[in-house]
Amino acid sequence: MELKKVSSHQELISNIKDLQKSYVLLFKSGSTTSDCAINNLSQVENDDLHVFTADVATVRDIHVKYDIKTIPTLLAFEKDHYQNVVKGCNNPDFYRSFFENTAYVFDEKSPRQPSVTVYSTPSCSWCTTLKSHLRKHKIRFSDIDVSRDQSMAEELMRKSGQQGVPQTEIDGEIIVGFDKARINKLLNIN
Numbered sequence: 150m151e152l153k154k155v156s157s158h159q160e161l162i163s164n165i166k167d168l169q170k171s172y173v174l175l176f177k178s179g180s181t182t183s184d185c186a187i188n189n190l191s192q193v194e195n196d197d198l199h200v201f202t203a204d205v206a207t208v209r210d211i212h213v214k215y216d217i218k219t220i221p222t223l224l225a226f227e228k229d230h231y232q233n234v235v236k237g238c239n240n241p242d243f244y245r246s247f248f249e250n251t252a253y254v255f256d257e258k259s260p261r262q263p264s265v266t267v268y269s270t271p272s273c274s275w276c277t278t279l280k281s282h283l284r285k286h287k288i289r290f291s292d293i294d295v296s297r298d299q300s301m302a303e304e305l306m307r308k309s310g311q312q313g314v315p316q317t318e319i320d321g322e323i324i325v326g327f328d329k330a331r332i333n334k335l336l337n338i339n
Contacts, residue, residue, distance in 0.1 A: 150193050155201045158210040164201060166229040169175045171199040172248075175212050175222040178204050182278040186221035192241040198248060200207035219300055223247075225291070233264070247291065263320040263336065265290035268305050272296075276315040279327045285339050290317075 155161045155173065165171040174190060176183035203211050205220055215224060216230055223244075225233035235247055265283065266291050271278030284288050291293065295302040295314060305314055307324040317324045319335045332338070 150191065150195050150198050150200060152187065153203045154193060154198050155203050155211075156208055161203070161211060162229050163202060165226050168199050169227065171201065171224070171226045173201040173211065173224045174221060175203055175205055175217055175224065177206055180220065183221045186223070189238060189241045190223075190244055193244050193248065195245075195248065198308070212333065221259055233266075235291055235293065236301055239294065240298065243294065244294070251278050262289060264318075265336070266318040267292045268295050268301070268316040269314050270294060270296040273314050275327045278305045279315045279317065279332075280331070282327075282329065283336075286336070288338075321338055 153164070154176070155164060161173060165173075174186060176186060187202070188304070195317060205212050210219075212220070212222075213301055215234075217224070217234070218237045221236070221238060223235040224231060225235075225247075239247075265288055267280055267283070269280070271294065280290070280292060293301050297304060302312070305316060308318070309316055309325055311325050313325065315327055319332070323337065324331050326333075
């Protein structure tokens with residue numbers, strides 16, 4: 150996969166406005182975590198992906214536009230609409246899974262799917278069950294591994310008052326644990 154550099158928000162929008170799916174990695178040159186994210190992203194082999202990069206040391210308008218305060222951060226877009234975010238450095242398998250989960254293309258006439266974020270850890274069996282349930286019903290979601298990103302673990306604690314995983318955020322509402330009935334109701338899964 151080729152990572153393409155952009156030098157401004159205007160250039161980014163110009164590049165992505167006609168793309169169904171695209172991504173931009175905001176990073177800071179010289180940062181170990183940013184170097185890790187770039188390295189792991191470049192290991193994902195998929196020539197159909199459109200992934201851009203922007204160094205926040207020189208490109209100062211993208212992270213401000215989307216209120217991003219943690220670097221590195223991967224932003225996901227549908228056309229030129231900001232949809233999702235993944236913070237920190239993740240392993241190549243995580244990025245592959247993230248791209249696959251956001252690759253579903255829905256009919257423009259179908260109702261908008263709520264924004265879904267799963268907070269999980271690799272060793273959590275209920276997390277795996279929850280994500281399998283969402284994939285089975287073709288629900289797009291971002292998966293944040295709180296064991297690898299302390300700032301996200303702290304943010305989750307502020308949002309829910311709970312440390313345990315899984316936790317699911319659906320359009321701003323937090324569900325602690327795998328509460329299948331509540332998740333199905335919020336996502337209109339029959």
